[in-house]
Amino acid sequence: MEITVMQAILIGIACWLGSCENAQPLGIGFSDALSRPIVGGTIVGFILGDVATGITIGAAVQAMYLGQVLIGGVATADMAFVSYPSIALAMLAGADATVAVTLAATVGVLGAAVFTGYEILCSVFYSLGDKFIANNDIKKMKLTYMVLPPLTSFVIRFGITFSIVMLGSAYAADLLAAIPEIVLHIASVLGGILPAVGISILVTYTLKDFKFIIYFLIGIVCITFLELNMVATAVVGMCLAVMYYMFIGGQNESTTQQNDDDVEEDELL
Known part of the structure; x- marks a missing residue:
């Protein structure tokens, strides 16, 4: 499957809009909905022109994260990276849903590490903002509090997603074809188990x-x-x-x- 620059840009923007730290007029509920793999798979499928495959992969990935919870603001995976670059890469490579689930788990963990780096940068911005407040410099305070964090989030999320989609599209199919069959079989087995783990976590939380x-x-x-x-x-x-x-x-x-x-x-x- 081929991809254009405009398609990669749209996927990158969607990933940024679905990030949990993205402050937008439509509210955090809108971002939370966009970050769901079933929604992300639908959007990516629509952008790439294969909605059915996007929904199928998104539903399989969603099952794995049914029990995803935030404890103290820390998550095991970044849902925006799970829902957009990983699903897009799986579709470009022609991978099935089970392999896509394993890929999403890997990208999601890496995304969580990226989000931790973003939080560290924001702590620096907020520290500068406190100094500007002490100096009664309102313009620079607004810059550090209201401009730099979302701009940094956009650069990180859009940049990583755009790069993964554009660069990965050229090698994804060849890389998938070069992987030994036993490795793909292991990935398929793991991909079949991970959704069951997500469902079991959800059942544990909901059953009284x-x-x-x-x-x-x-x-x-x-x-x-x-x-x-x-x-x-x-x-x-x-x-x-x-x-x-x-x-x-x-x-x-x-x-x-x-x-x-x-x-x-x-x-x-």
Whole structure:
């Protein structure tokens, strides 16, 4: 797959817009949505002219990061780099979704290191800003607080993404063809395992009672063995949830009625 300079520029801008530190009028929620691999894959696929492949790869990568959380402002991977340069590089190389997942994990970790470097630079800018405030120099203070951080973010994210996409497009397919089959097989196996890790992390965070794992298993049976699509599986899950709460509600009403009867008997005695 060939890529033009304009396509690489658009992917680089999208990566910058999806960065968590990017302050923009549409708010942090917009940046967070753009940083999701399923959204990034769709955008990259639209830019490269193959939306179906972009969505397929984005969905596979998204499964790996379903349980992604920020602890103390530190993440294991930079989602903007996961969603844009890695997916674009995988599409340019003609890699399948499983290999793309492994590639995204590698680029994401490198992106996290780049983001740490960005934070170090920002600490220098803010230190200079404090000195300008002490000197009552408002113009330079605004420059260090409001201009230099987003400009640095743009240079880093756009520059790295543009370089990876433009330079990688010339060698990605040849590099993928030169990799031994055993290495690609290992990458495919790892790519198949990593989404399961993401789903397991999500289940661990969301399940309040371990017995509710049965609903997750029912979903697997519906999709794997009954070959239902996602909509049909969601409808089955919704029906089971309603039936569960109807059953729990009936039990609660019975318990409440029993307690009321006991209170009345005590009063009569």
